Structures are given as structure tokens and as C-alpha cells.
Amino acid sequence: xxxxxxxxxxxxxxxxxxxxxxxxxxxxxxxxxxxxxxxxxxxxxxxxxxxxxxxxxxxxxxxxxxxxxxxxxxxxxxxxxxxxxxxxxxxxxxxxxxxxxxxxxxxxxxxxxx
Amino acid sequence: xxxxxxxxxxxxxxxxxxxxxxxxxxxxxxxxxxxxxxxxxxxxxxxxxxxxxxxxxxxxxxxxxxxxxxxxxxxxxxxxxxxxxxxxxxxxxxxxxxxxxxxxxxxxxxxxxxxx
Numbered sequence: 001x002x003x004x005x006x007x008x009x010x011x012x013x014x015x016x017x018x019x020x021x022x023x024x025x026x027x028x029x030x031x032x033x034x035x036x037x038x039x040x041x042x043x044x045x046x047x048x049x050x051x052x053x054x055x056x057x058x059x060x061x062x063x064x065x066x067x068x069x070x071x072x073x074x075x076x077x078x079x080x081x082x083x084x085x086x087x088x089x090x091x092x093x094x095x096x097x098x099x100x101x102x103x104x105x106x107x108x109x110x111x112x113x114x
Numbered sequence: 115x116x117x118x119x120x121x122x123x124x125x126x127x128x129x130x131x132x133x134x135x136x137x138x139x140x141x142x143x144x145x146x147x148x149x150x151x152x153x154x155x156x157x158x159x160x161x162x163x164x165x166x167x168x169x170x171x172x173x174x175x176x177x178x179x180x181x182x183x184x185x186x187x188x189x190x191x192x193x194x195x196x197x198x199x200x201x202x203x204x205x206x207x208x209x210x211x212x213x214x215x216x217x218x219x220x221x222x223x224x225x226x227x228x229x230x
Binding site: 002034043044045046049091093095101102103105106107108110 | 146148155156157158159160163165203207217218219220221222223
């Protein structure tokens, strides 16, 4: 099946700094990529949808200036958490779709802001 | 937008018993319904999915049923095993194009525990 990777798998940063997370589709071209946030014992909450070469569409309540998404190519999307604070600590998961129905998930990135 | 409700939030069964998880959705335009299994700290894994032109789909011990009229769908796991213990999520998606294309809305999740 199709493979989606994320980097880093975990990151610890200090409050006020920015963190960039990469999401790559390794063996297919991803027409659309998605970014989710998952707090402990909760469901996946969609943050934004991005298509290659266009601006991301953010879900209601998600600050686009805080969570910067860049979908630079058909195989790479990045999420930058700017001026991170402890409440941004979470599990961030990306996913990607190609031409089919299935959405392929990355392994997730555990962000801890101290 | 779409809203997906999932029940129960926790489910405990004995090994060998069946487990059923139910979901309802609100948007009649949704036409793709996947189920995911997520182990702690891992990515969600697709275990089965169903499209709106099908009422039931089965894959070994796992089956999904869909009732479009009532807007609900269910996951059935038979002959449960301890390794089935995980969090299960249902989801719904509109594939009709436009800005909502490919966007999954997840249920709240069900923690399934299978006791040996």
C-alpha cells in the first residue's frame, strides 16, 4: 500500500519557539494532504486541508497564522507551529490521498512544548 | 458540516465474543465510510470501508453494514481476540468534489478491550 512518512516522530521545544513538521508521500503523488491534531484519549480533529500549489483550507477555530501549512509539491506538505505554547502539545498526524478513496496516514509527530 | 456520533465510548468483551460499534452521520451527501483501528501512539489503520452504493461488506472476522435511510453504519467484529484491543474510529466523507472533497469527519472513538 501507499506510504506516508512524517518527520520528526517526536519533538520537544521551548515555549515561544517554532516547530516544523514534514509529511511526505513516499510512493504516490498526493493531490490532497490533511493535518490532524489528536489530544490524549480524544478523536482526530482536522486542522486543515491542503492541495499542492494552493493555500490551505483551515477548519473553524484553527488559527492559520499560528499553524502555517505549505504544500510545496505533490509529495511534501509541512506544518509549522509558530510561537508554540504548552497547550499546543499534542499528537499531530498528517494524511494524504491520491486518486483513490483511501486516505493514508503518517505515523504522527508527538509535540511537547515546555 | 458533517457530524458523526459513535457509540459506545468503551466496550469490554470476552475473547471469542462479538463486538459491535455503531455510528450515525448527519449529512446525506456522505458516501464513503471507513473504519480505523488505532493503537496507542500509532497511526490510524484502515480495517474496512464501505461506499454508499453497498449495504454490507465483510472481510474475514470484520464486517460493516450501512443503512443510508437511517444514516447509520456499524462495525461488527466476530470471534474477538486480545490483539483486537485498541481504539476504533468510524468516519464519514463526502466525495462529491468541491472544497469538502476527501475530508474525513471522525467519530469520538470506542475503546475496545478483549479479555482473554
